[in-house]
Structure formats: C-alpha cells, structure tokens
Amino acid sequence: MTAFVAPEEFTTRPTLEGTFGMSASTHWIATATSQAVLERGGNAFDAATASAFVLHVVEPHLNGPAGDMTGLFATAEDPSTPVVMMGQGAAPAGATIEHFASLGLELVPGAGALAAAIPAAVDAWLLLLQEHGTWELSDVLDFAIHYAEAGHPVLARTVGQIKAVKGLFVEHWPTSAELWMPDGRVPEPGELIRNPEYAQVLRDLVAAGGADSTREERIEAARHEWRTGRVARLAAEFIRMPHRHSDGGDYAGVMTEEDFAGSSARFDEAATIEFRGYTIAKVGAWSQGPILLEALRILDGFDDERLDPSTEIGAHTIIEALKLAMADRDVHFGDNDLDLADLLSDEYIAQRRALIGDTASAEFRPGAPGGREGHLPPLVTAEEFAAKFGGDTTASGGGEPTVPGASGGAASVAKAFAGGSGHMFAVTEAEAGADGSGAVRGDTCHIDVVDRWGNMISATPSGGWLQSSPTIPGLGFSLGTRLQMTWLDEASGQPLTPGRRPRTTLSPTLILKDGRPVIALGTPGGDQQDQWQLALVLRLLVGGYEPQQAIDAPALHTTAMAGSFWPRTWTPAGVVVEDRLGDDVIAGLEARGHVVTRAGDWALGRLSAVTRDPATGLMTAGANPRGAQGYAVGR
Secondary structure (H helix, E strand, O other), X not given: OOOOOOOOOOOOOOOEEEOOEEEEEOOHHHHHHHHHHHHOOOOHHHHHHHHHHHHHHHOOOXXXXXXXXXXXXXXXXXXXXXXXXXXXXXXXXXXXXXHHHHOOOOOOOOOOHHHOOOOOHHHHHHHHHHHHOOOOHHHHHHHHHHHHHHOEEOOHHHHHHXXXXXXXXXXXXXXXXXXXXXXXXXXXXXXXXXXXXXXXXXXXXHHOOOOOOOHHHHHHHHHHHHHHXXXXXXXXXXXXXXXXXOOOOEEOOOOOXXXXXXXXXXXXXXXXXXXXXXXXXXXXXXXXXXXXXXXXXXXXXXXXXXXXXXXXXXXXXXXXXXXXXXXXXXXXXXXXXXXXXXXXXXXXHHHHHOOXXXXXXOOOOOOOHHHXXXXXXXXEOHHHHHHHHOOOOOOOOOOOOOOOOOOOOOOOOOOOOOOXXXXXXXXXXXXXXXXXXXXXXXXXXXXXXXXXXXXXXXXXXXXOOOOOOOOEOOOOEOEOOHHHHOEOOXXXXXXXOEXXXXXXXXXXXXXXXXXXXXXEEEOOOHHHHHHHHHHHHHHHHOOOOOHHHHHHOOOEEEOOOOOOOXXXXXXXXXXXXXXXXXXXXXXXXXXXXXXXXXXXXXXXXXOEEEEEOOOOOOEEEEEOOOOOOOEEEEO
C-alpha cells in the first residue's frame, strides 16, 4: 500500500494502452510522424529519427539542425545495455578563454555565434539510423522535407518568440528577418510557414549517397556531407562577419570548416543506479543527468511518505535533495575527470542525506566526492546582476529556462542586455501566450518511442533556436549556444576549453527492470529537466501512478543553483510550484523557509513517457497537456 497521496481521478487525457507501438513528443506533428513510421514497418529508431528532423521544422524556436541532442536507447537484441547517443559537440579550436577575455567578456554570451558548440545533433541521428535503423535515409527525411517545402501551421509560441525578437531581427539580424518575417511582418498563429533552404539541405544529404552503395554506406555519405560539405562551408563563412550578441556587443564567431570536419557523434556507456528494484540510466556527468541519480540515491534512504511530491514533507525533502545534487553539478560535473563511482557511493550519499533537515537551506552546499574539492561558480542573484548591468533578468537571453526566479513578477521578462540594448531574446507573457507566471514556453524538444519488438528510445534535442544567432543564408537555420554552459575561468570545473564538451542540460531517462527497458521519459526545461523528471519517476515507481496521472500531477522545482544560461543567476532557497500543489502544502513550505513562487495551475513541465511490460508486451504512453502542444499516440 503506497504512502503517496492518491492521484486525482480527473486527468487531462487517458493513459494510452496497446501492444503495437507508442510515440510521444513535444509536438503533435512529430508524434504523428513517429507513429506513421511504426505503422509502415519501421522500428523505434527509424521513427525517432524521422520525428527529430520534423521537430527542426515545426519547433524552430525550440531546436534546430545545428543544435545539440542527447539520447538513451536499448535494443531488442541487447535489451540489458542502455546506450547513450552523444550528440553534444565540443568547443571549436578558436573558442578560448583568452579570446573571449580579449573581447571584454566575463560570461559566454547567451546568443550569437561565439556561444556555438560544433553542431553534432544531425550526425548523432544519422549514426543511430545507420547502426540501428532499417529505413532508407530518403524515406526518413521525406517527412521533414515535406513540411519544410509545403509548409506547416506555425505555433502561437513560435510567433511569440519571433515577435519578441522582431527588433533584433530587423536592426541586427536581417537574414533572420528574411526567413521568419516574410514581407517584413510577423506571421500569424496557424499561418503556413516554409523553409525551403533547409529542405534543400536535407535533399543534399540524401543525394550524397550513391545508388550502387548499401543503405549504411549511403547514410555514412550523408554524415560526411554534413560535416564537410555546404553546411560547414556556408556556416563558417557567414559567422566571420560580426553580429549582435546577447551582451549587446558585436563579435564574429570562431567556428571553422575544420571544426565541423573534426567532430563526430558517437555512442557512450550510460551511467546507472539501482532504485527500488529498477535500473535508472542517464547520460554521464558531461551532462546534468547524474543529478537524477544522486537525488534518487539520497531519497532512497527515506521512507515512502517522504518521497511524495504532493505533500509538504515530501516536497521539502525532494527540494533539499535536489539542491544538494545541483550544487554538485555546478561544482563537479563537466567534460572532466569526475568519477561517478565516488559521487554515487554509499558513503558519500549518506553524507549528503545527513544534510537534509526540517527547514530549507539557503546555502550553496557542494560536497567533495572522493575528496574532489572542485571550484565554486559565481553566485549572483538576479537583483545583483541587474544592479551591476541594468535590466531585468528573470528570463535568460537565448537560453532554455521556462520560468522566472522568485524575484520575478507575473509579467516580468528580461528586456535588456548588459549595456542596455533592449533585447534578451525571451518571449513576453502576452506574446508567448504564457499563463500568469510569466513563463517562457520555449527551450527544447523531447521524443519517446517504443516499438513492438521492444526497442526503446528517449531523446532530447535542443539548441540552434531561431533566436540563438543569425540565420545562415542558404541553410535556413542558425548555430546553437551551448557554450554558455561553460565559464571563462580556468579554475572552474567547466571552463571554456577547445575540444571539450560544454556541460549540457539535455537529460533524457531510460528505466530498466530485470535487464529490459520498461520506461522512456523526459522533458524540456533547462535546469528543470531532471527536477521535473524526479517527481515523475517517484510517482511512477513508488506512488504507482499511471503515466498520464504522473505527468498531470502538480510539478515543482528549485531555483537555488547557478543557472546554466546567461546571465546565470541563482535564487537562494528558491522554489517554484504549481498552485495545484495546494495552499496548505505551499504554506508549509514557506514556514520551513522556502522562498516560494507560484507559477499558476498548469505551468511547469513538458514531460512525456512511454512504457512497455516485457512479460505481456503491453505498452502505455502519456504526454504533457501544458501548452496544448505535446501529444502521445499509439495502439
């Protein structure tokens, strides 16, 4: 008998059930694309790849071809081995701390080509298709080519993002204005928009393979074309011209054709723990994925009643565990020598668990796993940043955060770079159609797929947003901004270093039981990704919720960490909650010292999940109703 509060009888949608296949994503067209591939005999990897390229087209404010991605999958042939898709590019050779300092920068800008890591997402999807898919590349890309050429109805939130950066486009990024503001105007929600230049990029990838070669050789040729062909040449040429960045300065990018050619996606070993009879698999510590592993290890030492996000004691305990894990992230995680065996050891976890008391901590408390001291990041509140540079910083320029910190009012959205240029590349409440929280409904995408053979994948594409840097002429997309995860400080655990990957926030999850994959899940949300997933995992594995019940349940997260996105502020003891958590629970959290921001009833999280019972073949799926955009489909 679970100690959790029973889920509400009402859910926004049913939990889907079936035995053929399930797909879920952050956009209904991508979900439908994935399911269409399954219906035509493709496997989960064919389906996810087709869906991912469609997301480049239909969610351009949330991801793009020159962005980043991480994924986790398990195959029917080797179900006990979760595998990481490494689609996170490294810093270019010219991206040095010395160069950025010579420009007078103290932080990597949140938008502009200086912040671009080498694009690796497309190569990662092609690698997956090459090694584990069954379809021809031409068939997989046909869906995205269709929507790019024939058009798709533009989302209200995409329109909101374009409207928010209209002045930037017109004054500083004319190539972006040409693509996203045809005839000089912002499109209307639901209007068909097209991107023929990106369609041609995809056609070039297909054409790179010869008719006499094998399927795998044709995909390898497409990978080579992506890294060494027209994309690399046009991107490198274009960003040599100085352009406006999120701090108000005009700089040239540093990425070269050689950077493109020398980068390649790969598969990595997953990081795992055991929790309540399940194996939880995450991307390694070059991502923020082990946050979830550390938090679960800490919480595993408490009784079930302290693991329920819907109660005061549960919410308090979960938030305190997350603050400890996030502090370790900010000090120790990165493309470095951190040993996860030390971070997740019984001894270290017991030390961290002992720090959780009855009241909220307002301190930044990293540990020293294996004696590793690390280096504290700058801890600057939004008020301190605004006092130094001017402007409102409750939403970050070019980054992924979806809600403001506790200092922000309901309609408060950042409006100025340091230096007062008047843009922060964020959507205002009115423009984005956000609820009363002032939340910015944009950041990242997510895909979950399971097929009838037992293949399962969870993937989180992001970066290369339409607002991240100027559109590259001839390509129809822009470069990403993932280098803002790094610090311009050699002593940092995450310094900007050529050839080293930035510590990404992209963090899908795969869960196994008895050596077989049973749940794939994830969400957009920047620093909130593993926080929202933690509540979902606890409700599924401990509370016994069905997927849609767990996704619909009220969400919460802490803002008491060094933000991953420019201007990288933090809110000591900060907690953001959905109002549906309840007045009594919220008042109890405040009495314990948490600084609570109410985000509205349906404001936090864009979670989705698919499941499969290996014994029966029964599958389920659920998707986030918030924002009326994500959907699950299956049968």
